[in-house]
């Protein structure tokens with residue numbers, strides 16, 4: 001469901017609501033003034049009631065003609081006026097000096113936001129990751145995709161100008177914020193603009209409203225309107241998301257479920273469990289799994305058998321995997337790639353990704369818990385799919 005049609009966040013939204021209402025009532029009145037008399041006259045002059053020779057031949061009626069010309073002209077000009085003034089409000093960009101200009105890029109199939117440099121010269125770039133649904137040869141979805149849960153953070157009571165574009169060679173997109181009643185095409189190689197200014201702190205949905213392909217519906221994002229001091233505290237930092245309870249951000253979800261008491265996120269520090277962004281697996285962990293196998297995570301592939309590699313091969317593989325699979329792949333990795341894939345990404349969730357905290361790994365770890373050489377992680381079965389994809393996206397972005 002699209003949220004937000006019952007909220008009205010901006011001046012433009014109020015204009016458009018008003019224009020819509022006036023258009024609706026005037027259209028209904030004009031419709032009734034034509035259709036009701038038509039039914040009445042059809043009934044009154046029905047064949048069984050009137051003979052042709054009884055009907056007078058009226059050539060014209062000046063008063064009536066003036067009325068039915070002037071009244072619709074005036075009412076339609078009223079419609080035009082409200083539509084026109086709303087359009088002027090929506091299309092006239094505010095003074096750039098008194099506004100914040102943010103670059104928006106729509107590409108297959110995600111939104112990215114780039115802010116101007118802050119006082120330390122740091123440039124926030126947000127948004128990105130999502131996973132495409134996987135289809136078999138008949139086009140049947142065998143694995144659901146996940147929506148990106150990126151957000152555009154903006155201060156309240158401030159003019160925000162969006163400079164929107166798409167990479168050359170991409171397709172058309174459309175940046176649509178139902179609560180703000182704003183929608184504008186995003187065109188490869190061209191810049192289109194929208195602006196808004198809202199007095200309501202809160203979260204608003206962003207959708208791609210261009211339906212010329214199957215995956216625009218995954219281009220989901222949010223606008224989070226913050227109090228000014230919170231916005232500027234975040235803007236002038238290099239944090240990925242503002243501090244505070246922004247219910248749907250990956251950072252806030254990790255906080256909310258207490259993950260951060262056992263996992264460091266952006267530092268290398270090992271608390272109880274592994275750091276969730278800077279590394280995936282240590283050499284010792286990989287060796288442990290190679291030697292002992294593992295069967296706890298509930299992947300479609302089932303069990304990881306022990307002894308897939310031994311001795312120097314095992315050492316070499318473990319070092320390679322722990323190093324994030326950079327550089328030349330040791331030939332012995334062939335023993336692993338049949339299940340984990342050439343790139344170690346787990347072949348669409350059939351086996352764990354060895355290189356990233358993807359949605360499948362998070363989902364399986366949270367569902368089943370994890371017992372490994374570092375310790376025991378309890379299961380968190382109540383973390384929703386939406387939250388999991390937000391965590392995955394957050395971890396992907398800060399990597």
Ligand SMILES: [Cu+2]
Pocket residue numbers: 106109172173174208209210215216219
């Ligand atoms: Cu799109």
